[in-house]
Amino acid sequence: DAGVIQSPRHEVTEMGQEVTLRCKPISGHNSLFWYRQTMMRGLELLIYFNNNVPIDDSGMPEDRFSAKMPNASFSTLKIQPSEPRDSAVYFCASSFRFGGRQETQYFGPGTRLLVL
Amino acid sequence: AQTVTQSQPEMSVQEAETVTLSCTYDTSESNYYLFWYKQPPSRQMILVIRQEAYKQQNATENRFSVNFQKAAKSFSLKISDSQLGDTAMYFCAFMRGAGNQFYFGTGTSLTVIP
Numbered sequence: 557d558a559g560v561i562q563s564p565r566h567e568v569t570e571m572g573q574e575v576t577l578r579c580k581p582i583s584g585h586n587s588l589f590w591y592r593q594t595m596m597r598g599l600e601l602l603i604y605f606n607n608n609v610p611i612d613d614s615g616m617p618e619d620r621f622s623a624k625m626p627n628a629s630f631s632t633l634k635i636q637p638s639e640p641r642d643s644a645v646y647f648c649a650s651s652f653r654f655g656g657r658q659e660t661q662y663f664g665p666g667t668r669l670l671v672l
Numbered sequence: 673a674q675t676v677t678q679s680q681p682e683m684s685v686q687e688a689e690t691v692t693l694s695c696t697y698d699t700s701e702s703n704y705y706l707f708w709y710k711q712p713p714s715r716q717m718i719l720v721i722r723q724e725a726y727k728q729q730n731a732t733e734n735r736f737s738v739n740f741q742k743a744a745k746s747f748s749l750k751i752s753d754s755q756l757g758d759t760a761m762y763f764c765a766f767m768r769g770a771g772n773q774f775y776f777g778t779g780t781s782l783t784v785i786p
Binding site: 589598599601604612645647649657660661662663665666668 | 705707709714715716717718719722763769770773774776778779
């Protein structure tokens with residue numbers, strides 16, 4: 557089975573530009589998570605979805621960040637406008653949740669974003 | 673709030689030797705899950721091992737095993753017969769039984785020396 561797929565793997569952009577990161581979760585998984593990893597702050601949860609519905613976006617740093625999940629097999633994380641401090645590795649992860657039980661999260665390969 | 677602490681920022685081990693990475697956590701929950709993830713230089717996050725808090729038996733996956741001490745809120749990872757491919761950052765993570773969110777430690781950078 558294919559794992560979590562993220563694109564692009566690397567993105568270099570200039571400050572002020574819009575950046576869109578994409579994620580395809582593992583088929584059959586109904587929870588999706590976006591994380592950001594930096595040296596200073598480690599791994600931070602930005603937002604997560606259950607059954608395509610955003611449940612907790614309290615980790616989204618500011619209004620410049622937005623995430624959508626239009627269907628069970630696709631999600632986007634958008635930064636507009638981008639700033640140099642957004643430079644980080646962005647991970648998408650997915651898992652299966654049934655009843656009150658959440659299964660293990662499986663991570664994608666990450667998108668390395670550099671904002672100049 | 674849940675917190676996860678990894679007190680060893682860096683560790684090294686000789687190839688074929690055994691190393692133990694420490695992790696402690698703080699929670700008032702009784703039902704939860706603990707994980708170790710490995711992040712090699714490729715940056716891919718790879719699940720190493722998982723432990724359910726209600727299970728007294730320590731989880732084992734090949735050369736990887738945990739020492740889960742629930743009363744002490746400790747969850748250490750033991751890597752036996754270390755291999756060069758084990759060189760990576762290792763993250764301990766906590767998840768509430770009824771929750772979605774993972775809480776990650778700050779990681780331990782492990783280097784296996786030939």
